[in-house]
Amino acid sequence: MVRWEPGTAERLQKVALELFATRGYEQTTAAEIAQAVGLTERTFFRHFSDKREVLFQGQELLVQAFLDGIEAAPEDASPFEVVACALRSAATFFPDERRPHSRTRQSVIDRNPALQEREHHKLTTLATTVATALRARGVDDVAATLAAESGATVFGIAFTRWLREERSLADIAAEVLAELLTLAARALRPAR
Amino acid sequence: MVRWEPGTAERLQKVALELFATRGYEQTTAAEIAQAVGLTERTFFRHFSDKREVLFQGQELLVQAFLDGIEAAPEDASPFEVVACALRSAATFFPDERRPHSRTRQSVIDRNPALQEREHHKLTTLATTVATALRARGVDDVAATLAAESGATVFGIAFTRWLREERSLADIAAEVLAELLTLAARALRPAR
Incomplete structure (x- = not known):
């Protein structure tokens, strides 16, 4: 069984998904995702190589x-x-x-x-x-x-x-x- | 049954394949393919929308x-x-x-x-x-x-x-x- 640990990556993933679903995938930037959970774009890229990886990690x-x-x-x-x-x-x-x-x-x-x-x-x-x-x-x-x-x-x-x-x-x-x-x-x- | 009619498109296709196989796909241009059968690049593009289509038409x-x-x-x-x-x-x-x-x-x-x-x-x-x-x-x-x-x-x-x-x-x-x-x-x- 794989554990689904709530951490920074999961918070980013959750809010990214909400933004992709409401605003559209193309219209959402990594910086906006990070901002929405009070983090910097740099932190985002420590967890995901790019915006797409949020969906495929x-x-x-x-x-x-x-x-x-x-x-x-x-x-x-x-x-x-x-x-x-x-x-x-x-x-x-x-x-x-x-x-x-x-x-x-x-x-x-x-x-x-x-x-x-x-x-x-x-x-x-x-x-x-x-x-x-x-x-x-x-x-x-x-x-x-x-x-x-x-x-x-x-x-x-x-x-x-x-x-x-x-x-x-x-x-x-x-x-x-x-x-x-x-x-x-x-x-x-x-x-x- | 589908007929395999030899025409301009087929001549272009044949020589393109030879060039792709010998020189490499990336290294071969549409103009070179056309030239190799004595045609212009313009004629090439009347038969194929791009170089890749030669392989998939x-x-x-x-x-x-x-x-x-x-x-x-x-x-x-x-x-x-x-x-x-x-x-x-x-x-x-x-x-x-x-x-x-x-x-x-x-x-x-x-x-x-x-x-x-x-x-x-x-x-x-x-x-x-x-x-x-x-x-x-x-x-x-x-x-x-x-x-x-x-x-x-x-x-x-x-x-x-x-x-x-x-x-x-x-x-x-x-x-x-x-x-x-x-x-x-x-x-x-x-x-x-």
């Missing part, structure tokens, strides 16, 4: 949650079973009380194509990292890529639904993964 | 090949069966005689992160278009996204293998899709 923790799930998977788990473990672990990163924050963040990202591209790139990086971890478990190259990419797709769809619904991300992700497996099974049925 | 034809495959799928085909049709249709876009061209193009893209990003974006757009076409067939939202994203993943993996191997893209894509379905089926087996 902590990504490595999410990736780590996936990797923790992979490590915890039984040794004889199939690639998709490992991915299921990874998704369960990643879901702990988004407890329901984080939904309001995530919704605001998403509304900011949805209004800015460059941020959308960055967010999409996050999923790509995630898939690459998961594939590497699967290969390290002895999964062959193509199977590792297929399972990892599928995991990232399931996570992306589940996360979007989690923002709209009130159920837990773990439940939604399990349901979306099950739907993928069922769809695949339907295509394996004997030809009619 | 025709993408809509590939997307159309996917859509043609979807349209040709039997009405009662399951989402993944429709995706299989789309992949077969898309494979006709890359006959084996196109492999040398595609290999050179890929070597240029592999050496430039911005081009890699653009290439990746192509797959994203493809997935979105395929998902829309599946929804239009009455496939529900999540299933359409899952099948479309899986199709794009399979296409990406198959294409990379096609560049390295000597087998047809249709065969490789069918094999990668079958591997995905088999992996998924393994995860559906009863718990041990």
